[in-house]
Amino acid sequence: MTAYAFLRGISSEAKDFFKxxxxxxxxxxxxxxxxxxxxxxxxxALIKDRYGKSPLDRLRxxxxxxxxxxxxxxxxxxxxxxxxxNIVILDITAADLDVMNExxxxxxxxxxxxxxxxxxxxxxCIDLASNDPHFDNVxxxxxxxx
Numbered sequence: 426m427t428a429y430a431f432l433r434g435i436s437s438e439a440k441d442f443f444k445x446x447x448x449x450x451x452x453x454x455x456x457x458x459x460x461x462x463x464x465x466x467x468x469x470a471l472i473k474d475r476y477g478k479s480p481l482d483r484l485r486x487x488x489x490x491x492x493x494x495x496x497x498x499x500x501x502x503x504x505x506x507x508x509x510x511n512i513v514i515l516d517i518t519a520a521d522l523d524v525m526n527e528x529x530x531x532x533x534x535x536x537x538x539x540x541x542x543x544x545x546x547x548x549x550c551i552d553l554a555s556n557d558p559h560f561d562n563v564x565x566x567x568x569x570x571x
Contacts, residue, residue, distance in 0.1 A: 456544040515544040
């Protein structure tokens with residue numbers, strides 16, 4: 426996930442990609458689903474950084490404590506992306522469920538990926554920065570890896 430790599434500072438390619446967005450080289454779109462995915466991945470990464478192995482086990486066993494410990498860091502990172510220049514955050518709507526269902530059956534996309542695809546369609550966006558090869562099954566989507 427490109428935004429994850431950028432926020433974690435683990436990829437110079439992701440940093441360069443976001444510099445291009447910031448400079449206005451293009452307008453980027455994402456959806457609220459991205460923030461859900463990012464929050465969860467960031468939370469697990471922070472738990473692993475602090476406590477080592479099995480961050481999911483620690484989260485399940487000590488959920489309230491783990492969220493209390495890391496929520497400020499996670500939300501600060503998410504806010505950084507929320508206000509990033511030249512990024513449009515798209516809502517997911519009930520009408521997107523029809524596109525999701527169709528994308529699941531036609532292109533074998535996971536449900537969440539089908540919702541991302543629905544948001545892309547509404548934005549008339551065919552370019553996708555993603556490491557997810559499932560989108561390669563979708564005609565007219567050009568996937569770029571970072």
